[in-house]
Amino acid sequence: MARTTVVWCPDWPVVASGIDRRRPVAVLGSGRVIAASVPARAEGVARGQRRREAQACCPDLVVVDEDPARDARCFEAVLAAIETVTPLVEILRPGLCAFATRGPSRYHGGDAAMADAVGEAIAAVSVDGIDARVGTADGVFAATLAARRRDSTARLVPVGATPAFLAPLPVSTLAEPDLVDVLERLGIVTLGRLAALDAVDVVGRFGPLGAHAHRLASGLDPRPPDARPIPPDLDVSTEIDPPAERTDRVAFVGKALADSLHDQLSSRGLACSTLAVVAETEHGERLERRWRHEGALGPAAIADRVRWQLEGWLSGSAASRPTGGISRLTLVPEEARAASGRQLDLWGGRATGGDRVARSLARLQATLGSGAVTVPELRGGRDLRSRVVLVPVEAVELGEGGAGEGRSLEGPGPAMGVAAPWPGRIPAPSPATVFAAPVRAELIDDQGQPVTVDGRGEPSAAPRSLSVEGAAAIEVTAWAGPWPVDERWWDPSARRRQARYQAITVDGLARLLALESGQWWVLAVYD
Amino acid sequence: MTSTPAAVPDASTGRDALALLGDRIRPVTLAGERSLPVLEPLRSVLPDGGLGRGTVVTVDGPLARSLTFALVAEASGQGSWVALVGFESIGLLAAAELGVALDRVVLVDPPPGTVVSTLAALADAIDLLVVGPVRIRPSDARRLGARIREREAVLIPTGTWWPEPADVVLSATGTWVGLGEGHGRLRARKVRVEATGRRRAARPRSVDLWLPGIDGEITLADEAQVRSLAERAG
Numbered sequence: 124m125a126r127t128t129v130v131w132c133p134d135w136p137v138v139a140s141g142i143d144r145r146r147p148v149a150v151l152g153s154g155r156v157i158a159a160s161v162p163a164r165a166e167g168v169a170r171g172q173r174r175r176e177a178q179a180c181c182p183d184l185v186v187v188d189e190d191p192a193r194d195a196r197c198f199e200a201v202l203a204a205i206e207t208v209t210p211l212v213e214i215l216r217p218g219l220c221a222f223a224t225r226g227p228s229r230y231h232g233g234d235a236a237m238a239d240a241v242g243e244a245i246a247a248v249s250v251d252g253i254d255a256r257v258g259t260a261d262g263v264f265a266a267t268l269a270a271r272r273r274d275s276t277a278r279l280v281p282v283g284a285t286p287a288f289l290a291p292l293p294v295s296t297l298a299e300p301d302l303v304d305v306l307e308r309l310g311i312v313t314l315g316r317l318a319a320l321d322a323v324d325v326v327g328r329f330g331p332l333g334a335h336a337h338r339l340a341s342g343l344d345p346r347p348p349d350a351r352p353i354p355p356d357l358d359v360s361t362e363i364d365p366p367a368e369r370t371d372r373v374a375f376v377g378k379a380l381a382d383s384l385h386d387q388l389s390s391r392g393l394a395c396s397t398l399a400v401v402a403e404t405e406h407g408e409r410l411e412r413r414w415r416h417e418g419a420l421g422p423a424a425i426a427d428r429v430r431w432q433l434e435g436w437l438s439g440s441a442a443s444r445p446t447g448g449i450s451r452l453t454l455v456p457e458e459a460r461a462a463s464g465r466q467l468d469l470w471g472g473r474a475t476g477g478d479r480v481a482r483s484l485a486r487l488q489a490t491l492g493s494g495a496v497t498v499p500e501l502r503g504g505r506d507l508r509s510r511v512v513l514v515p516v517e518a519v520e521l522g523e524g525g526a527g528e529g530r531s532l533e534g535p536g537p538a539m540g541v542a543a544p545w546p547g548r549i550p551a552p553s554p555a556t557v558f559a560a561p562v563r564a565e566l567i568d569d570q571g572q573p574v575t576v577d578g579r580g581e582p583s584a585a586p587r588s589l590s591v592e593g594a595a596a597i598e599v600t601a602w603a604g605p606w607p608v609d610e611r612w613w614d615p616s617a618r619r620r621q622a623r624y625q626a627i628t629v630d631g632l633a634r635l636l637a638l639e640s641g642q643w644w645v646l647a648v649y650d
Numbered sequence: 651m652t653s654t655p656a657a658v659p660d661a662s663t664g665r666d667a668l669a670l671l672g673d674r675i676r677p678v679t680l681a682g683e684r685s686l687p688v689l690e691p692l693r694s695v696l697p698d699g700g701l702g703r704g705t706v707v708t709v710d711g712p713l714a715r716s717l718t719f720a721l722v723a724e725a726s727g728q729g730s731w732v733a734l735v736g737f738e739s740i741g742l743l744a745a746a747e748l749g750v751a752l753d754r755v756v757l758v759d760p761p762p763g764t765v766v767s768t769l770a771a772l773a774d775a776i777d778l779l780v781v782g783p784v785r786i787r788p789s790d791a792r793r794l795g796a797r798i799r800e801r802e803a804v805l806i807p808t809g810t811w812w813p814e815p816a817d818v819v820l821s822a823t824g825t826w827v828g829l830g831e832g833h834g835r836l837r838a839r840k841v842r843v844e845a846t847g848r849r850r851a852a853r854p855r856s857v858d859l860w861l862p863g864i865d866g867e868i869t870l871a872d873e874a875q876v877r878s879l880a881e882r883a884g
Contacts, residue, residue: 480731483775484756487768497757499742511742513757550835552862555715557741585832601829625829625836632712633826633836647741649826649836650715 125344126224126282128234128259129266130205130241132198134158135218138253139197140187147181152189194218195431196438201253202412204244208237213397213413217431221263221415234259234279261285263415264339268296285342290315297336302329314340357391358455359384366405366448370430370437373402373449377429384454385422394419397458400432405447410436419460429454484516501541505548505608506619507557507635507647547608549623554635554647561644565590566599566624566636576622576638580607589628589636591645602626605638686725686777686804689749691870695845695855696818701725701778703802706795706812711821713841714808716744716861720868721806721820722778723749730777733758735769737782747866766790773801780806788813818847824861838864840871 132138136150136158147163149156156177159168166181178184194217202220205212209227214220224234231237238257245255258270260280265288272278280288292314294306311317317325318341325337338344359380367373388395397415404410412435414420414428429452436445488496497513504510566574568584575583582605588596604624611617623646624636633649685700693699701707701721709718722732727749734740735758746752756776760768765784770793772779779798786794791814798805807816821844828837841861846854858871 480756480775483771487758487771490771491758491760491764491768495759495761497759499752499755499757501743501746501752507741507743511746511752516756551747551866552836552839553741553743553747555719555741555744556739557743558739601826601831601834603829603833603835627826627829630712631823631825633829649839650713 126228126259126261127221127263127266128224128227128237128241128257129215129219129221129263129270130201130245131256131258131267131270132201132218133254133256134160135198136189136194137187139190139194139217141197142185142187146185147183148185148187149177150187150189157189191217191427192431192434196434199435200248201245201255202435204248205241207244208240211413213415215263215267215415219267221266224259228259238279260288261342262339262344265289265342268292286315286318289340289342290318294336294340297339299332299336302332302336305329318342357384357387358453359387360451360453363448363450363452366450368437368448370433373433373437373452374426374430376452377433377454378426380452380454381425381429382422384456385420385425388456388459393456393459394421395425395456395458396420396460397456398425398428399455399457400429401453401455402433402436402445402449403451403453404445405450406445408445408447410445413457415458425454488516503541503543503545505545505610507549507553508559510548547606547610549606549635552649554633554649556648556650558646558648561637561646562592564592564636564643564645565596566626566638566643567596573643574638575641576605576607580605580622582622586624586626589626589634598629599626600629604636684802686730687728688721689724689868691857691859691868692720692843695820695843695857697847697850701804701806702817703777703804704799705817706798706805706807706814707818707820708807708810708812708816709820709822710808710810711823713822713824713839713861715740716748716839717820717822717841717843718780718806718808719745719748719750720859720861722780723751723868725778726751726754730754731756731775732778732780733772733776735772735779735781736760736765736784737780740782748862748868766794769794769805770797773797773803773805776803778804778806780808783809783811785811786813815848817849818845818851820845822861827864838862 134144137144137148137160140148140150142148144160145162146160147166147168148160149163149168150158151174154173156168156170156172156174158170159177163177163181163184166184168177168180168184172180174186178186198214198217198220202212202214205220205222208231209222212220212222224237227240228234228237231240238259241257242255245253256270256275256278258266258268258272258278258280260266260269261282262285265280265285269278269280269288290313293312294303294314294317296314297303306312306317311320317337320337322334322337325333329336361376361380363373363376367376384395396419397413398420399411399413402410412432414432416424420428433449437449484496494515496516498516500512500514502510502512566586567588567590568574569587570584572584574586577583586599586602588598590596602624605622606624607622608619610619620639622638624638625633626636627633634645635647635649637644637646685698685702687700688696707721709721711717726732732750732755734755737757740757742752742755745755758768758772765781766786769779769781791812794805795814822841824839824841826836826839828834839861841859842856843859844854844856845851860867860869860871863869
């Protein structure tokens with residue numbers, strides 16, 4: 124079991140935002156708080172809150188949008204400092220990195236001395252005192268937890284004491300919400316209790332995910348012992364000519380490299396879990412950084428990490444920036460695991476699941492442009508047009524297992540008001556054609572006069588014939604109405620008064636008509 | 651001591667073994683037999699009682715839209731996706747009432763000139779392609795038909811614009827029940843569905859349906875029931 128040291132900078136997105144951490148700051152990603160400064164947390168701002176909730180807790184909160192590239196760029200300075208202590212640093216995410224302890228620990232004379240050295244190196248580069256916590260234990264998982272300890276001496280877990288260190292911690296540290304939920308309901312609330320179970324039983328009940336969790340809880344290397352070595356020829360590399368100094372140009376190349384790396388690995392049934400990004404400059408400098416991921420990196424995740432890393436190198440401080448443009452970019456998959464991607468049927472049988480459809484629709488949406496691909500959503504309402512809303516497909520999650528649940532934008536559960544009674548709505552059966560823009564019409568009585576409806580909802584006469592958009596009048600054989608509706612009378616701009624009729628003409632078509640401000644409209648056709 | 655005769659297989663067990671092997675290696679369903687399910691009352695008008703994968707089924711007549719919804723309802727309920735392409739002003743509430751699972755429906759509004767490529771792209775992932783009135787060239791239609799066959803989707807053009815002979819041609823006409831002269835409301839609709847087509851669907855067939863019935867369900871209509879309802883509605 125490899126002894127590992129983790130350096131953790133708390134609230135890294137806040138630090139990277141460059142705003143004074145003594146002020147209440149929150150960083151938002153996808154509309155929710157993902158990090159907050161200490162004063163903000165003291166006011167009750169917590170991760171996962173919406174912007175409004177956070178601002179309600181703390182009115183003078185400074186809100187910043189997340190920017191992973193900015194986080195990675197700023198973290199590069201910290202990494203450069205750690206590199207003065209040890210050369211092989213793996214980035215887990217911006218704000219969290221790990222390295223193997225054995226070498227640097229011996230050199231500095233023990234884990235404690237090495238931790239001090241790392242702390243001093245980071246303090247030397249940071250302007251406003253970056254809070255960096257160094258944790259050492261057996262394995263990345265335990266070391267990450269150790270780094271989160273309040274007491275700095277407790278952050279050093281002695282050799283062999285890792286299982287004892289992990290045992291009292293709650294299972295929620297496993298970051299697998301579904302698994303944790305089940306475990307807690309089974310009464311397995313600490314990692315120690317999980318580790319005490321027989322590994323075979325855990326695999327039998329929870330499968331590979333359970334095996335992984337069990338290994339972590341036992342303080343073992345999360346990688347199963349039979350992890351396959353990567354064939355050496357899988358590195359992907361490309362020359363950049365002329366050498367590029369701008370991130371966007373290199374990142375563009377990086378995207379293509381990421382795709383080809385992922386393709387090569389997946390054709391061997393592998394997915395990358397640790398990736399080294401290597402850049403060479405025209406002056407012969409060689410920059411190298413490792414990114415590690417708990418799961419498997421997909422093509423987009425690889426491309427992101429490459430881009431962040433390039434940002435870190437090319438937009439960093441003058442001291443760490445390379446002297447020339449980047450002339451060669453290489454991606455080296457250092458660790459891989461079996462890809463658990465989806466395998467299609469041998470006979471090309473199609474999955475009816477949403478994945479394939481979602482991919483296909485995303486492609487189509489990209490070619491046809493925004494708003495060309497929409498999905499319907501039922502809403503409550505009186506007006507036929509307001510009862511089905513078309514939502515652009517990019518705004519909804521069409522996942523596996525159908526879109527039904529996650530589809531509503533407001534959150535889980537059906538959209539508002541569908542089940543509410545809505546008195547005055549047109550009863551079922553509903554028309555199959557509902558005009559987006561109602562069509563002008565004329566409903567005429569026996570005397571050839573337009574039918575009118577007075578303020579009390581009394582019609583002037585029975586309708587005899589209908590003329591749609593100035594066409595020849597056709598005889599009305601059956602009708603019902605008027606059904607008045609007086610909506611939103613409290614709001615002058617949204618107010619609507621209508622008298623609606625259902626009418627069947629002699630050609631057999633049934634229509635829904637409405638009289639509004641003296642004008643007849645065809646709202647819908649029952650076809 | 652004699653050797654046991656079991657070592658030499660006799661002719662009958664050999665045949666059994668062959669038959670068993672034949673069963674095992676035969677594809678479970680042939681591609682042409684695979685079809686998407688439809689509601690029970692519509693089965694009698696469709697060859698094989700369903701929407702054959704890889705076929706083109708046109709729907710026209712004054713009630714084409716409602717019949718189309720009824721046609722795709724069962725398959726969408728069982729997880730097939732439905733793309734509605736090139737429809738304006740479509741009343742999806744009616745679709746939901748006729749049993750279409752709206753969480754399996756996507757609407758696509760392709761700009762002019764991209765209809766064929768859009769449909770070809772959709773055929774990759776979506777089972778039921780319902781297409782509103784669009785204009786395409788016969789050569790494009792043939793290519794699209796081939797694509798549909800290859801991807802085993804079902805193309806449902808509504809209206810009479812499909813320039814090629816379709817595998818099944820459905821049309822729907824109907825009368826409403828429940829609306830009087832100044833009273834009542836639209837309650838139920840009796841619809842006559844007529845089907846022709848080519849090959850196995852060439853024999854004309856028809857069925858009378860409640861689309862929808864007074865309880866909102868789609869059922870077969872029988873004459874006595876129609877008369878009594880008509881009398882009750884006045």
